[in-house]
Amino acid sequence: MRKREIKILCPECHWKPRPSSRWACTCGCSWNTFDTGGGCPKCGQAWEETQCPTCIVWSPHRMWYREHVESTDVITTEFPARLGL
Numbered sequence: 001m002r003k004r005e006i007k008i009l010c011p012e013c014h015w016k017p018r019p020s021s022r023w024a025c026t027c028g029c030s031w032n033t034f035d036t037g038g039g040c041p042k043c044g045q046a047w048e049e050t051q052c053p054t055c056i057v058w059s060p061h062r063m064w065y066r067e068h069v070e071s072t073d074v075i076t077t078e079f080p081a082r083l084g085l
């Protein structure tokens, strides 16, 4: 069975978030948005777009997840929660 390779990176500049990376919600919560699939763990706000701290561009959260298929990077059609990330 082929192992699925899901990469998380900025669609614009290809910056890769680290486990220590943090995003801020309007409620004051600070967390790693890729741990929760874009949802704030404190107030439950679902962030459909995620800002890259490097290039400052907002991109749809799911655009950050790339699956490596046959030497091409494609946007995965599955949410990462289902993949156990």
Ligand SMILES: [Zn+2]
Residues within 6 Å of the ligand: 010, 011, 012, 013, 014, 015, 052, 053, 054, 055, 056, 057
């Ligand atoms: Zn970026």
Ligand SMILES: [Zn+2]
Residues within 6 Å of the ligand: 025, 026, 027, 028, 029, 040, 041, 042, 043, 044, 045
């Ligand atoms: Zn919040």
